[in-house]
Amino acid sequence: MTTFSEPEERVALREAVSKLAGKYGRAYVEKQAREGGKMTEMWLEMGRNGFLGVNIPTEYGGGGGGMSDLAAVIEECAAAGAPLLLMVVSPAICGSIINRTATESQKARWLPPIADGTHLMAFGITEADAGSNSHKITTTARADGNDWILNGQKTFISGVDEAQSVLIVARTEDAKTGQLRPALFVVPTDAPGFSFAPIEMGWLAPEKQFTLFIDDVRLPRSALIGEQDGDLMQLFAGLNPERIMGAALSCGIAKYALDRAVEYARERSVWRDTPIGAHQGIAHPLAKVKIELEQARLLWQKAAALYDAGDDFGAGEYANMAKYAGGEISCNATDVAVHTHGGNGLTAEYGLANMMVSARLGRIAPVSREMILNFVAMHSLGLPKSY
Numbered sequence: 147m148t149t150f151s152e153p154e155e156r157v158a159l160r161e162a163v164s165k166l167a168g169k170y171g172r173a174y175v176e177k178q179a180r181e182g183g184k185m186t187e188m189w190l191e192m193g194r195n196g197f198l199g200v201n202i203p204t205e206y207g208g209g210g211g212g213m214s215d216l217a218a219v220i221e222e223c224a225a226a227g228a229p230l231l232l233m234v235v236s237p238a239i240c241g242s243i244i245n246r247t248a249t250e251s252q253k254a255r256w257l258p259p260i261a262d263g264t265h266l267m268a269f270g271i272t273e274a275d276a277g278s279n280s281h282k283i284t285t286t287a288r289a290d291g292n293d294w295i296l297n298g299q300k301t302f303i304s305g306v307d308e309a310q311s312v313l314i315v316a317r318t319e320d321a322k323t324g325q326l327r328p329a330l331f332v333v334p335t336d337a338p339g340f341s342f343a344p345i346e347m348g349w350l351a352p353e354k355q356f357t358l359f360i361d362d363v364r365l366p367r368s369a370l371i372g373e374q375d376g377d378l379m380q381l382f383a384g385l386n387p388e389r390i391m392g393a394a395l396s397c398g399i400a401k402y403a404l405d406r407a408v409e410y411a412r413e414r415s416v417w418r419d420t421p422i423g424a425h426q427g428i429a430h431p432l433a434k435v436k437i438e439l440e441q442a443r444l445l446w447q448k449a450a451a452l453y454d455a456g457d458d459f460g461a462g463e464y465a466n467m468a469k470y471a472g473g474e475i476s477c478n479a480t481d482v483a484v485h486t487h488g489g490n491g492l493t494a495e496y497g498l499a500n501m502m503v504s505a506r507l508g509r510i511a512p513v514s515r516e517m518i519l520n521f522v523a524m525h526s527l528g529l530p531k532s533y
C-alpha cells in the first residue's frame with residue numbers, strides 16, 4: 147500500500163539527527179568557514195551515532211537502511227543550518243557504488259570506515275575540458291603487470307584535503323575514446339604521484355574544492371572497483387544517490403531559510419504594531435516557498451523510494467527531476483528569506499547571504515539545470531536529443 151507518511155523509524159531518525167545537528171547549527175558552520183575550520187567534530191559525532199552510514203548494510207557496520215534514510219539525514223542537517231556536503235560523496239556516492247559493485251573483500255575494507263565516518267572518500271569525475279560531458283574525460287588507466295597506472299587531471303573535487311582517498315572515474319587505454327565505459331579506482335590521497343591544489347572559491351564554506359593532478363599513480367589490482375570498461379549503470383549506482391542527496395540537501399537549506407524568514411516576519415514590525423508577516427507582499431512569497439518545498443520533497447522521496455526498490459531507470463528520472471526542483475526551491479527560498487529580513491538579510495550575523503551562494507550550487511552541481519532539462523525532454527518526453 148502506498149503511504150505518504152514516513153515509517154516511524156525514519157521519523158525517529160530525523161528527530162535524533164535534528165537534535166545533534168541543532169547543537170552545532172548555523173553559527174558553527176559560519177565560524178568554521180570564516181576561520182578556515184572544518185566540520186570534523188560534527189562529522190565524527192554523526193558517524194559515532196550511526197547517522198552517516200544508515201544506507202550501508204549492517205554486515206558492513208551500517209544501519210541497513212536505504213537512500214530514503216540517508217537523504218532524510220542530510221535534509222535534517224541542512225534544515226538545522228549545518229549541511230554536511232561531504233555526505234553526498236562519501237557514504238552516498240562512494241558507499242553506494244562500492245556496495246553495489248565491489249568484491250566482498252573490498253566491501254569489508256571500505257564500507258565500515260565510510261559508515262562510521264573515520265574514512266572519508268571523495269569522488270572525482272569532473273574534468274576541466276569535459277565539463278558536463280563526462281564522455282570526454284581523459285583520465286586513463288593502463289595495466290602494468292598486476293598493477294594499474296593512472297594519469298589525468300580532475301577539477302572541482304570537494305573535500306580532498308579532508309579525505310583519506312578519492313574514488314576516481316577513469317577509462318582504460320583500450321576504451322579511451324567514444325561513449326564512456328568507466329573504470330573506477332580508489333586512490334589514497336597520500337599515493338605517490340597524486341597531488342591537489344585548492345581552487346579559490348567565492349563561496350565561503352568549510353568544504354573546499356580542488357584540482358587533482360594524477361601523474362603515474364601506481365595502484366594495486368584491488369583498487370579497481372567493479373568492472374574495467376564497465377557499463378554506465380555501475381556509475382549511476384552512485385550518481386542517482388548523488389542527485390537524491392543533492393535534492394534533499396537543497397530542501398533542507400530551503401527549510402532552514404523559510405523557518406528563519408517566518409520567525410522574522412512574525413516579530414519584525416515597522417508600521418504601527420503589525421508584524422511584516424501580516425502584509426501579503428511578505429506572506430505570499432513565503433507561502434509559495436512552502437508549497438514548492440513540499441513539491442520538491444515529494445520528488446526526492448519518490449526518487450529515493452524507487453532507488454531503494456531497485457528500479458534504477460525510474461530512480462534516474464525522478465532523481466533528475468528532484469535535483470531540479472531542489473535547486474530551484476533552495477534558490478527561491480534563500481532569496482525570499484534574505485528579502486524578508488531587509489538589510490539584515492545580507493549581514494553576517496543572520497548568515498543568510500552566504501547560504502544563498504550554497505543554495506545556488508544546487509542549480510549547477512552535480513548536474514546542471516539545463517542538463518536535467520535536456521534529460522527530461524529526451525527521456526521523459528521522447529523529444530530528439532538536443533546536444
Ligand SMILES: Cc1cc2nc3c(=O)[nH]c(=O)nc-3n(C[C@H](O)[C@H](O)[C@H](O)COP(=O)(O)OP(=O)(O)OC[C@H]3O[C@@H](n4cnc5c(N)ncnc54)[C@H](O)[C@@H]3O)c2cc1C
Binds near residue numbers: 272278304
Ligand atoms: C562547489 C562545487 C563542488 C563540486 N564538487 C564536485 C566533486 O566533488 N566531484 C566532482 O566530480 N565534481 C564536482 N563539481 C563539479 C560539478 O559537478 C560541475 O561543475 C558540473 O557538473 C557542471 O560542469 P561545469 O562546471 O564544467 O559546467 P559546463 O559543463 O561548462 O557548463 C556551463 C554552463 O553551460 C550549460 N550547458 C552545458 N551544456 C549544455 C547543453 N547541452 N544545453 C544547455 N546548456 C548547457 C550548463 O548548464 C552550465 O550552465 C563541483 C562543482 C562545484 C561548483
